[in-house]
Amino acid sequence: MDLIGTDLMNRQRLNMQTIHNGPTLDTDSRPLLDHNFSATEIKEALWSIDDNKAPGLDGFNSKFYKAAWPIISQDVITIIQGFLATGKLLKSWNNTAIIFIPKVSYPSKPVHIQTHLYKTKASLGKDYQPHTTCFVAGRLISHNILLCQDIVKHYSRKGCYSSCLIKVDLRKVYDTKDWSFLHDMLIALNFPLHFIRIIMVCINSTHYSIMLNGSPSKTIKPKRGLRQGGMEYLFHTLMRTSSHEDFKFHPRCRKLRLNHLSFTDLMFFCKGTSNLFSCSVKVSNPSLPLQIAQEVLLPLGSLPFPYSIPLNFKRISAADCDVLVDNMTSRIRSWYAKNLSYAARVQLVTSILMSISSYCCELFIFPKTVIKKVNLICRFYLSHASDNNPSPGNIGWKHICCLKKGGGLGVRNLETWNLVAVGKLAWHV
Structure with missing residues (x-):
C-alpha cells in the first residue's frame, strides 16, 4: 500500500537542458494528437481486442460488445468521443480488479482486470506492427540470459576493452514512477495541453479493488506507478540511442547493433567512456567508473549480480x-x-x-x-x-x-x- 498509495516527496526536478538536447514533439505533429476519432476508428479499436480477454467488474467482455454492436454502437461512440472532447471520465471506467486466476497449479502473479470500454479507449491510435512486439519467433527468454552471460565473461580477459553495462529493475521503474514527473515530462516534450489532460485523467482516475472470495474489497487509490504498457516506446528509444553520434557500441556488439536486452531487468550495453550514455563496469582508468556512475546518477555495481541466474565472468561456482x-x-x-x-x-x-x-x-x-x-x-x-x-x-x-x-x-x-x-x-x- 505504501508503494503505490503515497506521494513521492522531494522529487528531483527535471533537467530542462538535457531534455531539450534530445528530440521533442514538433509543431506539425501536435495537431495529430488532438484530432477527433471517427466511429470507424473506435470500432476498429474495439475489434482489435481479443474475444477471450477477461471481462471487467461489469461482466462484459469484448465479444459482448461486438455481438451487441448494432444496438449499442451509437452509445459507445458517443461516450468515447465525449471523453476525448471534454476529458471527463466516469469513475467506474477505470476500476481495476486484482485477482489470482489459477492458470497454473500455483499462481504467483495477480491478474489485473479492466472494463472493456477503457480498453477500447486505450487502443485508439495504436499501430500494431510486427516489429513492435516484445516476442521474437524462434527465440527463448533464456537466450537473453545466455547472450548477456557471453558478453560478461570477457570482462576477465586482459585484452578486454573498456566496457559498460547498466542494469535497471523495470518493476521498480514502473511501480515508483511519480505522476507529477510524467506530467512535467509531457509538458517539457511539447505535447498539447489537451492531450496531457486526457492522459493525466486516465492515470489519476485509477483505483483498484482486490477480489476476495468473489467480492471486491475496499477501493485502493494509488498515488504513483504506471501500468507496464509502454515497453515498445522504451525499446524504440533505446534503439534510436544507438544511432546517436556520441554513442559507441559495447565490444563485440557492433556487428549485431546490440545495445540492450530485456527480461526481468533491462540490460543496457555500451563502451565504457565518459559520456552521457555510459556507466562503466570494466575500464582501463580506475577512476572512470565512479565518474560515470555519478554522471548518470546510478550506483556503481560489481560482478556477480543476479539476472535470473548469477552473472559472472568466472565459471558458475557452488x-x-x-x-x-x-x-x-x-x-x-x-x-x-x-x-x-x-x-x-x-x-x-x-x-x-x-x-x-x-x-x-x-x-x-x-x-x-x-x-x-x-x-x-x-x-x-x-x-x-x-x-x-x-x-x-x-x-x-x-x-x-x-x-x-x-x-x-x-x-x-x-x-x-x-x-x-x-x-x-x-x-x-
Missing part, C-alpha cells in the same frame, strides 16, 4: 547457487506445520522443489556439489519431512528417481535432467 538452495530450504520450512502424508510430500517434491531448479537447469551445468545438496534436501523432506535430517530413508534415492512403471516414484533425476536441458540448446543453434 557459492553462486546458494540462493537456489536457500529458496528450497525456506519453502520446506513453510510446510512444517502441515503434517503432510508421504504421498503428499512426493507431490510437493516433484511439482515445487524440483521446479525451483528447473529453470537454472536449462542455462548452465550445475556443479556436482549443488546437485548433491539439492538431492539431499529433497530426500530429507521426502523421508523425514525436514530440511536437515541425515538419517537414511527407507528407499534409496536412485530407486525413487526411477519411473513409476519401473517401480520408482517418478521424481526427477536432477543430474540427468540438467544434461538433457542444456543439451536442448543445441537444437536452437
